Amino acid sequence: MNADSDLLDSRQAMRLLAGMTTGRVIYTAEALPAVLPVRFRLAEDGSVLLDAHPSADLVRAAEGGVIAFETGEIDQSDGNGWSVTLLGRADVITGGDGHVRTGSPDTAVTAGRTVIRMYPELVSGRRFGALPEGAGEP
Template identity: 30%
Template structure:
């Protein structure tokens, strides 16, 4: 186990991807009118990629089209003082191929907006890092 200078466990890429796959909510970080913006999103992992289901007219959809974005997810148990955080940076793109949209529609990804939500953003993590805190 490798520790950083603060005593937090440094996670491997595989550990980071496994932890991302274990939680349904994360935060996408993007640029909105030349300013940083953060929005919580429902997501899932597929083939090492972050998959976000949204509406075509959402801020996330507009901002993440062919852009570099950051993504963060975490889980903490304050009573037990354990948890983890994973941050990824990569290129995001909208899925436009009908067959791929059909395939992604079958994922166990519950959208927050009940209608008009068959727009998918895929983010391929190029850089990924994570830390785990243990009591």
């Protein structure tokens, strides 16, 4: 693989992301970087919907802020795989007495649940080829 073929365009990256259900959100908590594994889904409008606990630091950091999100698959035995990273603004959607709809049916939030909606502004992705023979050995 040459250096150019390692990079994914945004369409390829979003197509790979759509097939996943878990990833990592990166945000700032008390002026320090924090990483948290989360469940997510891709909304029809291209935003990323992250499940969150209502009292989590992530919810406070995400409201009107900028967060990053990463997901991917890399085979630990041979190094083949891919990774997609998103950067964008976020909003917090909290379920009240029922469902809260914020634009489309796929963003409905049930009572007691909190969802962070991230609007990807920068999308990057990369494919990883197999490791050279012996590269993973001590």
